[in-house]
Amino acid sequence: MATGILTAVLASDHSSVVSMNLFVALLCGCIVIGHLLEESRWMNESITALAIGVCTGVVILLTTGRKSSHLLVFSEDLFFIYLLPPIIFNAGFQVKKKQFFRNFMTIMLFGAVGTLISFAIVSVGAIEIFKKMNIEDLQIGDYLAIGAIFSATDSVCTSILVFGEGVVNDATSVVLFNAIQSFDLSHISTTTALQFAGNFLHLFISSTLLGVLAGLLSAFIIKKLYFGRHSTDREVALMILMAYLSYMLAELFYLSAILTVFFCGIVMSHYTWHNVTESSRVTTKHAFATLSFVAEIFIFLYVGMDALDIEKWRVISDTPGKSVGVSSILLGLILVGRAAFVFPLSFVSNLMKKAPYEKIGFKQQITIWWAGLMRGAVSMALAYNQFTSLGHTQLRGNAMMITSTITVVLFSTVVFGLMTKPLIRILLPSPKHLTRMLSSCHF
Amino acid sequence: MATGILTAVLASDHSSVVSMNLFVALLCGCIVIGHLLEESRWMNESITALAIGVCTGVVILLTTGRKSSHLLVFSEDLFFIYLLPPIIFNAGFQVKKKQFFRNFMTIMLFGAVGTLISFAIVSVGAIEIFKKMNIEDLQIGDYLAIGAIFSATDSVCTSILVFGEGVVNDATSVVLFNAIQSFDLSHISTTTALQFAGNFLHLFISSTLLGVLAGLLSAFIIKKLYFGRHSTDREVALMILMAYLSYMLAELFYLSAILTVFFCGIVMSHYTWHNVTESSRVTTKHAFATLSFVAEIFIFLYVGMDALDIEKWRVISDTPGKSVGVSSILLGLILVGRAAFVFPLSFVSNLMKKAPYEKIGFKQQITIWWAGLMRGAVSMALAYNQFTSLGHTQLRGNAMMITSTITVVLFSTVVFGLMTKPLIRILLPSPKHLTRMLSSCHF
Numbered sequence: 001m002a003t004g005i006l007t008a009v010l011a012s013d014h015s016s017v018v019s020m021n022l023f024v025a026l027l028c029g030c031i032v033i034g035h036l037l038e039e040s041r042w043m044n045e046s047i048t049a050l051a052i053g054v055c056t057g058v059v060i061l062l063t064t065g066r067k068s069s070h071l072l073v074f075s076e077d078l079f080f081i082y083l084l085p086p087i088i089f090n091a092g093f094q095v096k097k098k099q100f101f102r103n104f105m106t107i108m109l110f111g112a113v114g115t116l117i118s119f120a121i122v123s124v125g126a127i128e129i130f131k132k133m134n135i136e137d138l139q140i141g142d143y144l145a146i147g148a149i150f151s152a153t154d155s156v157c158t159s160i161l162v163f164g165e166g167v168v169n170d171a172t173s174v175v176l177f178n179a180i181q182s183f184d185l186s187h188i189s190t191t192t193a194l195q196f197a198g199n200f201l202h203l204f205i206s207s208t209l210l211g212v213l214a215g216l217l218s219a220f221i222i223k224k225l226y227f228g229r230h231s232t233d234r235e236v237a238l239m240i241l242m243a244y245l246s247y248m249l250a251e252l253f254y255l256s257a258i259l260t261v262f263f264c265g266i267v268m269s270h271y272t273w274h275n276v277t278e279s280s281r282v283t284t285k286h287a288f289a290t291l292s293f294v295a296e297i298f299i300f301l302y303v304g305m306d307a308l309d310i311e312k313w314r315v316i317s318d319t320p321g322k323s324v325g326v327s328s329i330l331l332g333l334i335l336v337g338r339a340a341f342v343f344p345l346s347f348v349s350n351l352m353k354k355a356p357y358e359k360i361g362f363k364q365q366i367t368i369w370w371a372g373l374m375r376g377a378v379s380m381a382l383a384y385n386q387f388t389s390l391g392h393t394q395l396r397g398n399a400m401m402i403t404s405t406i407t408v409v410l411f412s413t414v415v416f417g418l419m420t421k422p423l424i425r426i427l428l429p430s431p432k433h434l435t436r437m438l439s440s441c442h443f
Numbered sequence: 444m445a446t447g448i449l450t451a452v453l454a455s456d457h458s459s460v461v462s463m464n465l466f467v468a469l470l471c472g473c474i475v476i477g478h479l480l481e482e483s484r485w486m487n488e489s490i491t492a493l494a495i496g497v498c499t500g501v502v503i504l505l506t507t508g509r510k511s512s513h514l515l516v517f518s519e520d521l522f523f524i525y526l527l528p529p530i531i532f533n534a535g536f537q538v539k540k541k542q543f544f545r546n547f548m549t550i551m552l553f554g555a556v557g558t559l560i561s562f563a564i565v566s567v568g569a570i571e572i573f574k575k576m577n578i579e580d581l582q583i584g585d586y587l588a589i590g591a592i593f594s595a596t597d598s599v600c601t602s603i604l605v606f607g608e609g610v611v612n613d614a615t616s617v618v619l620f621n622a623i624q625s626f627d628l629s630h631i632s633t634t635t636a637l638q639f640a641g642n643f644l645h646l647f648i649s650s651t652l653l654g655v656l657a658g659l660l661s662a663f664i665i666k667k668l669y670f671g672r673h674s675t676d677r678e679v680a681l682m683i684l685m686a687y688l689s690y691m692l693a694e695l696f697y698l699s700a701i702l703t704v705f706f707c708g709i710v711m712s713h714y715t716w717h718n719v720t721e722s723s724r725v726t727t728k729h730a731f732a733t734l735s736f737v738a739e740i741f742i743f744l745y746v747g748m749d750a751l752d753i754e755k756w757r758v759i760s761d762t763p764g765k766s767v768g769v770s771s772i773l774l775g776l777i778l779v780g781r782a783a784f785v786f787p788l789s790f791v792s793n794l795m796k797k798a799p800y801e802k803i804g805f806k807q808q809i810t811i812w813w814a815g816l817m818r819g820a821v822s823m824a825l826a827y828n829q830f831t832s833l834g835h836t837q838l839r840g841n842a843m844m845i846t847s848t849i850t851v852v853l854f855s856t857v858v859f860g861l862m863t864k865p866l867i868r869i870l871l872p873s874p875k876h877l878t879r880m881l882s883s884c885h886f
Contacts, residue, residue, distance in 0.1 A: 034677075234736070237736055293677075
C-alpha cells in the first residue's frame with residue numbers, strides 16, 4: 001500500500017521494495033567505503049560509487065539469469081527534478097563568492113562560449129565521420145544533439161574556474177539541447193541563428209535575475225518578519241522552500257532552472273544566511289552539503305548499474321568493431337573540442353587581466369583542459385532523452401548512441417578521472433593545489 | 444521535460460508546474476502566517492494550514508468554474524511514503540526518553556488496547572445505526588474499516604502520555620486496517636480472533652526490534668569506522684539513510700514501518716547522536732525537526748484543499764440531511780469510543796502505580812480524552828483507500844463515507860482543536876501544562 005508511487009520509477013510492487021532496500025544499503029556502503037578510501041592517492045567517491053554500481057550490476061545480471069542489470073531504469077525526471085537541483089543549489093551556497101566574482105568574466109567565457117565551441121566541433125566532427133561510417137537512423141537533429149550531449153562536462157574541481165565553468169556549462173548544454181529539440185532544423189539561416197543567440201541571452205539573464213530575486217526575497221522575509229524572535233525550524237524550512245520555489249518558478253517561465261537555483265544559492269548564502277540563528281546556519285550548511293553529497297553518490301551508483309543494461313548491448317552486439325570505433329571517435333572529439341576552447345579562451349582571458357598572478361599559466365591551462373574531460377549524468381540524461389522513448393530503443397543507430405554514451409561516461413570518469421590527481425601532482429606540485437582538488441564537483 | 448515524474452500525482456504537464464508553484468508558495472505563506480499567529484490564544488499551525496487550504500480551495504473552485512478544488516488529488520502513497528515517515532521518525536528522535544520509558548506500560552495500554560476498544564465501539568455502533576438508516580453499498584468489511592478509520596487519532600500533545608499514545612495508535616490502526624482488508628471476514632470465529640491477536644503481537648514486537656537494531660547498527664558503524672576522523676556530511680547522510688533503510692526493511696518484511704522508524708529514531712537519538720560531531724548533532728536535530736514540520740503543514744494544507752472536492756459532494760447532494768446525520772453519528776461514536784477506554788484504562792494504570800504523583804487525576808483524564816478526539820490525515824488516507832479507487836467513487840454509500848470523513852476531520856480539528864487550549868487552561872491551570880501543550884503532535 002505504501003509503495004505504489006514508486007512504481008513509476010521501479011518495476012513492480014514488492015520487488016520494488018526489495019530494490020529500494022538494496023539501493024539504500026548500497027548507498028550506505030558507498031559512503032562507508034568512500035570514507036575508508038579517502039586517503040587513497042587515486043580514488044574518489046564518484047569512482048567508488050561507479051565501481052560498486054557496475055559490480056552490483058554484474059551480480060544482478062548473473063543472479064537474474066541475464067535478464068536485466070539494473071534495480072531502477074535511469075530516469076531523466078528523477079535526475080532533473082530530484083538529484084540535480086540540490087547539487088547545483090549547494091554549489092551556489094558553498095561557493096567562495098569572492099573568488100567566483102573576481103573570475104566571473106573568465107567563468108562565463110569558458111562556460112558559455114567554450115561550451116558552444118565544443119558543441120560546434122563535436123557536432124561537425126560527428127556529421128563528417130559518422131556519415132562516412134554509415135551509421136543508420138541518424139538525422140541532422142541527432143547530430144546536433146550529440147554535440148550538446150558530449151559538451152556537458154562533469155568536472156573534477158581543480159580550481160574556481162573549473163568549478164564555475166561546470167555550473168555554467170551545465171546550464172548552457174541543457175538550454176542548447178532543448179533549443180535543438182524545439183527548433184525547426186530543416187532550414188537553418190542567419191535569422192534563426194540570431195534568434196537562437198537572442199533566446200540564449202534572454203534565458204541566461206532572466207534565469208540569473210530570477211534566482212537573485214528569490215534569494216533576496218527570502219532574506220527580506222526572514223529579516224523583517226522574524227525580527228526579535230527566531231525559530232530555527234521555520235528559518236530552515238523557509239530557506240529550503242524558497243530555493244525549491246525559485247527552481248519551480250524557473251520551470252514555470254521556461255527558464256534555465258539550473259542557473260536560477262545556482263544564483264539563488266549564492267544570494268542566500270550571502271544575505272539570508274547572515275540573518276538567521278547560529279543553529280540555522282550550521283543546519284543549512286551541512287544539510288545542503290549532505291543532500292548534494294547523497295545525490296552525487298546516488299547518480300554514480302545509478303549510472304554504474306544502468307551501464308550493463310543488456311537490451312541495448314544486444315542490439316549492437318553483431319557489430320562490436322563499429323561500436324568501439326564510435327566510442328573512440330567521440331572520446332577523440334571530446335579531447336579536441338575541449339582543447340579548441342580552453343587554450344584560445346585562456347589567451348583571451350589573459351589579455352583582459354593586467355596583474356601577472358591573475359593570468360592563467362600554460363600548465364594551469366592543461367589542468368583546466370583535463371579536469372573537464374569527464375562526462376557524467378547530464379550527458380546520460382540527455383542521451384536517454386534523445387535516443388530512447390520510455391527507456392527503450394529498437395533502432396540500431398539509437399542503441400549505438402546510448403551504448404557509446406555509457407562507454408564514454410565510464411571510460412572518461414574512470415580513466416581520465418583516475419589520472420587527474422597524478423597529473424596535477426606533476427604539473428602543479430604546490431601543496432595548496434593538492435588539498436584544493438580533493439573535492440570533485442559533479443555537473 | 445523535468446516535470447514528468449510528478450504527473451503520477453498531478454494533473455498534466457505545464458499545469459502541474461503551476462500547481463507545484465502555488466503549493467510551495469502556500470507552504471511558505473503558512474509558515475509565515477503561523478509564525479505571526481504563534482502568540483494567539485486559540486490558533487495553532489495545523490488549523491492555520493487547514494484554513495488556508497480551504498480558502499485556496501474555494502478560490503480555485505470559483506476561478507475554474509466549479510470544476511475542481513484541489514491542486515493535487517489526495518494520494519495515500521505520497522502520504523505514507525513521503526510525509527508520515529519523517530514525522531514519526533522525528534517524534535522518536537525528539538521524544539523525552541526518560542519520561543517515555545517511565546510511562547511505557549500506560550502508553551502501550553492506551554495506544555494498543557485503547558485503540559482496539561475504540562475500534563470495537565465505533566464498528567458496532569456503525570453497524571447498528573447505519574443499518575437502520577439504510578445506507579447503501581456497505582458490507583461488513585466496510586463497517587470494520589470505519590472502526591479502524593475513526594480510531595486513528597491526530598492528537599494535540601498535551602502530555603507524554605498523549606504523545607506516546609499517538610504514535611502507538613497510528614501503528615495500531617494502520618495494522619488493524621490492513622488486517623481487516625486481508626482477512627476473510629465471512630466466518631469470524633475464536634480461532635481467527637486469536638490469530639489476529641497473535642499476528643498483531645508479532646508485528647508489534649518484530650517492528651520494534653527491527654527499529655532498535657537499525658538504530659544500534661548506525662551507532663556501531665559511526666562509532667567504529669569513524670574512529671579518530673569525522674566527517675559531518677557523511678555522518679548526517681548515514682543517519683538519514685539508515686533511518687530510511689529501517690523504514691524500507693519494515694515494508695519488505697510486511698511489518699509496521701511506522702513503529703520501526705519510531706524506535707529507530709529513539710535509539711539513534713540515544714546512541715548514534717552522542718558519537719557524532721557537534722555540527723552533526725545540531726544539523727540532525729534541526730533538519731529532522733524541519734522535515735517533520737514541513738510535512739505536517741503540507742498534510743493539513745493538502746487535506747484542506749481536498750476537502751472541497753466537488754465530485755464527492757455532488758453524489759450525496761440530494762440527501763443533505765442523511766449526510767449531516769452520518770457525520771454527527773460518527774462524531775458521537777468517536778466521543779463515546781474514546782471515553783470508553785480513557786477512563787477505564789486510566790483506572791487500570793492507576794492500580795499499577797504506587798506513588799500518588801504518578802497517578803492520573805480525573806481532570807487529567809478529561810484532557811487526555813479531549814486531546815485525542817481530533818481526526819486527521821491517517822483517517823483520510825485510510826478512508827480513501829477503502830472507499831475509492833484511484834481517487835474516484837460513484838457508489839452513493841462510499842461517496843457518503845468520504846464526505847463524512849472529510850467533515851469529521853475538519854470539524855474535529857477546528858472545533859475540538861480550538862477548544863483544547865482553553866479547556867486545559869480551565870482544568871489544569873498550572874503554567875507548566877500551558878507551555879508544554881503548545882506543540883501539537885500530528886499522528
